[in-house]
Amino acid sequence: xxxxxxxxxxxxxxxxxxxxxxxxxxxxxxxxxxxxxxxxxxxxxxxxxxxxxxxxxxxxxxxxxxxxxxxxxxxxxxxxxxxxxxxxxxxxxxxxxxxxxxxxxxxxxxxxxxxxxxxxxxxxxxxxxxxxxxxxxxxxxxxxxxxxxxxxxxxxxxxxxxxxxxxxxxxxxxxxxxxxxxxxxxxxxxxxxxxxxxxxxxxxxxxxxxxxxxxxxxxxxxxxxxxxxxxxxxxxxxxxxx
Amino acid sequence: xxxxxxxxxxxxxxxxxxxxxxxxxxxxxxxxxxxxxxxxxxxxxxxxxxxxxxxxxxxxxxxxxxxxxxxxxxxxxxxxxxxxxxxxxxxxxxxxxxxxxxxxxxxxxxxxxxxxxxxxxxxxxxxxxxxxxxxxxxxxxxxxxxxxxxxxxxxxxxxxxxxxxxxxxxxxxxxxxxxxxxxxxxxxxxxxxxxxxxxxxxxxxxxxxxxxxxxxxxxxxxxxxxxxxxxxxxxxxxxxxx
DNA sequence: GAGTGGTCTAGACCACGCT
DNA sequence: GCGTGGTCTAGACCACTCA
Numbered sequence: 001x002x003x004x005x006x007x008x009x010x011x012x013x014x015x016x017x018x019x020x021x022x023x024x025x026x027x028x029x030x031x032x033x034x035x036x037x038x039x040x041x042x043x044x045x046x047x048x049x050x051x052x053x054x055x056x057x058x059x060x061x062x063x064x065x066x067x068x069x070x071x072x073x074x075x076x077x078x079x080x081x082x083x084x085x086x087x088x089x090x091x092x093x094x095x096x097x098x099x100x101x102x103x104x105x106x107x108x109x110x111x112x113x114x115x116x117x118x119x120x121x122x123x124x125x126x127x128x129x130x131x132x133x134x135x136x137x138x139x140x141x142x143x144x145x146x147x148x149x150x151x152x153x154x155x156x157x158x159x160x161x162x163x164x165x166x167x168x169x170x171x172x173x174x175x176x177x178x179x180x181x182x183x184x185x186x187x188x189x190x191x192x193x194x195x196x197x198x199x200x201x202x203x204x205x206x207x208x209x210x211x212x213x214x215x216x217x218x219x220x221x222x223x224x225x226x227x228x229x230x231x232x233x234x235x236x237x238x239x240x241x242x
Numbered sequence: 243x244x245x246x247x248x249x250x251x252x253x254x255x256x257x258x259x260x261x262x263x264x265x266x267x268x269x270x271x272x273x274x275x276x277x278x279x280x281x282x283x284x285x286x287x288x289x290x291x292x293x294x295x296x297x298x299x300x301x302x303x304x305x306x307x308x309x310x311x312x313x314x315x316x317x318x319x320x321x322x323x324x325x326x327x328x329x330x331x332x333x334x335x336x337x338x339x340x341x342x343x344x345x346x347x348x349x350x351x352x353x354x355x356x357x358x359x360x361x362x363x364x365x366x367x368x369x370x371x372x373x374x375x376x377x378x379x380x381x382x383x384x385x386x387x388x389x390x391x392x393x394x395x396x397x398x399x400x401x402x403x404x405x406x407x408x409x410x411x412x413x414x415x416x417x418x419x420x421x422x423x424x425x426x427x428x429x430x431x432x433x434x435x436x437x438x439x440x441x442x443x444x445x446x447x448x449x450x451x452x453x454x455x456x457x458x459x460x461x462x463x464x465x466x467x468x469x470x471x472x473x474x475x476x477x478x479x480x481x482x483x484x
Numbered sequence: 485g486a487g488t489g490g491t492c493t494a495g496a497c498c499a500c501g502c503t
Numbered sequence: 504g505c506g507t508g509g510t511c512t513a514g515a516c517c518a519c520t521c522a
Contacts, residue, residue, distance in 0.1 A: 008491060029460075034507060045493045050508090058300060063422055063460060066508045067500030074460065079425055086325070086481055179483045180305055183321055186479075187472040188430030188447040205430040205447045218271075218305060218316060230429040237428075239328055241421045250510060276488060287512045292489090308489045309519030 009044055014052045016042075021061065021072065028074040032062065035070075058082075060238030073238075081237045087182050087211060089135045089143050089226070090166055096233055098137030104163020105197075106132040109151050116148055119212060120220045127151040131170075133163055134197065141198050142233045145226040149175065153221075171213070171222065178216050185210040186235075189227065198229050206230065251286055252293045258284075259294065263303065263314065270316040274304065277312075300324075302480030321478045328479070329424050329453060331377045331385050331468070332408055338475055340379030346405025347439075348374040351393050358390055361454060362462045369393040373412075375405055376439065383440050384475045387468040395419065395463075413455070413463065420458050427452040428477075431469065440471050448472065 020026045032038070035053070039046040053070065056062045059082045063071045080095035093100040110130045117124040128148045135143035147167060151157070153175050161174055171177045189208040191200055198206070207230045213222040228235075262268045274280070277295070281288040295312065298304045301324050305313045322337035335342040352372045359366040370390045377385035389409060393399070395417050403416055413419045431450040433442055440448070453466040470477075 010491075036507090045495095047494090048492060051491085053508090054296070060423055064508065065458065065501080067502070067506080069501095069507060071460070073423070075423075075425060075456065082325070086479075181302055181315070181317075181483055182481045183317060184477075184479050184481065186428060186449065186477040188449050190447055205432055207428065207430050214317065216307065218313070235426075235428040237325060237328075237426055239325060239424045239426065241423055252510075278488090287514095289513090290511060293510085295489090306489065307520080309487080309521075311488060311520095 010048050010051045013042055013044065013048065014055060017052065026072050028072050030072045032070040032072065058240060060240060076238065079236045079238045081235060086184055088166065089145060093135060093137045093142065093233065096137065101136045102164050103134045103136065105134055107161055107163055116223060119223050120150060122150055129154065131163060137233060140232060142229045143226055144194050144197055145224060148223045149221065153177065177221055179213050179221065180216045181214050183212045194227050198227065200229060252290050255284055255286065255290065256294045256297060268314050270314050272314045274312040274314065300482060302482060318480065321480045323477065323479050325479055325481060328426055330408065331387060335377060335379045335384065335475065338379065343378045344406050345376045345378065347376055349403055349405055358465060361465050362392060364392055371396065373405060379475060382474060385468055385470045386436050386439055387466060390465045391417065391463065419463055421455050422458045423456050425454045436469050440469065442471060
């Protein structure tokens with residue numbers, strides 16, 4: 001693969017380096033070529049290499065040591081999410097080494113409750129698109145997720161929504177909306193009526209994720225409430241220290 | 243405050259801008275001066291301003307919009323951590339609007355179990371420093387945390403450890419160790435014998451955080467097991483979408 | 485079209501770790 | 504002392520948003 005001037009150069013370099021992680025050209029613990037060497041290899045400036053490295057470092061993929069070098073993080077395999085990746089359940093399941101499947105359970109329009117209206121900055125009673133879906137890992141149900149989106153934002157009110165898509169795709173395709181950031185509240189809960197769907201005994205513990213997705217113009221777009229069976233799927237993440 | 247050449251300029255600028263968030267010079271929703279304006283104001287290059295902004299954007303403090311401008315995130319107040327700050331319990335409690343106190347319960351040396359030894363990459367039976375501490379929010383117990391560190395790393399085997407310090411300080415002061423990254427596993431649990439310490443009923447649900455702290459040379463340094471009463475303290479975090 | 489952030493370059497010097 | 508990553512500069516052009 002060579003660098004082509006179309007997508008940003010740093011993105012292309014990023015892709016190439018990630019490939020080298022995958023095919024073990026840069027194996028775990030390996031010391032990467034220095035920034036200057038890589039800048040020569042790719043024919044780009046050192047600053048470009050550094051923006052790529054900055055991104056990889058934030059994700060915990062590489063460790064940089066001043067006066068020494070840059071190393072491939074050996075622990076990254078044990079982890080299934082990172083900064084900015086907590087929202088994508090399908091990705092989470094895949095990264096945990098399972099086969100994902102998304103099963104739409106119920107897609108319908110409902111009226112917003114007081115609480116939901118408050119979070120979404122709309123009036124109570126306004127129509128919401130409610131989407132309940134079950135994520136499975138190796139055919140074993142692990143996450144029950146409900147998403148609420150103001151129905152008025154639908155491009156086509158009569159659209160048949162494909163519940164197998166990832167939330168990002170659904171928002172893009174049926175709402176033409178892009179997300180700028182997400183807030184997540186993580187707490188624990190006891191299984192109630194959701195127990196049988198997740199195929200667990202009532203009164204066992206679950207992880208509860210309450211997310212709010214915000215659009216580019218900083219308005220709440222979607223409210224998500226999810227229950228995760230953490231006997232099967234753990235949230236494991238890396239954090240860079242600084 | 244003026245920029246002085248001692249600490250990195252970008253850090254100084256970072257500090258100044260955070261001050262302006264606090265004193266509402268840059269209030270929530272406010273549109274910041276452009277990068278060029280700020281670079282003039284501080285007498286630094288635009289690239290320097292951009293490295294500052296990059297950091298603030300990752301933390302979710304600001305939102306950048308190409309062709310438009312940079313805005314102060316209005317939602318940041320609702321949040322108490324971000325994925326890079328999950329390890330600092332004292333900070334977490336403060337950011338949630340409570341008064342923190344750290345109460346050391348038990349500091350002693352123990353022999354590593356098989357499991358612990360495996361995680362810390364040492365042999366079973368090796369002596370560990372075990373530190374059990376209780377974090378309170380407004381005098382209400384919220385987090386019970388245990389940390390295990392190989393005792394051989396202690397600079398002074400007879401040191402009296404001040405259990406009121408933050409883990410980062412303890413590692414620095416008594417072990418002369420710096421952390422490069424942390425992995426965290428988040429799951430839910432039922433309160434057992436820890437219930438009375440956290441002042442809750444047995445069999446109620448808790449958040450369970452299992453952390454491993456790694457040193458600069460990529461070796462596991464500390465194993466932390468913590469229980470968090472999520473009726474009082476929620477984990478609320480921001481994630482930038484990209 | 486004017487102004488914004490996004491990308492990129494080609495240099496420079498500094499702080500740090502090794503040997 | 505040498506090579507590494509860390510910081511910084513002063514430019515340039517592009518992509519995008521908004522009036």
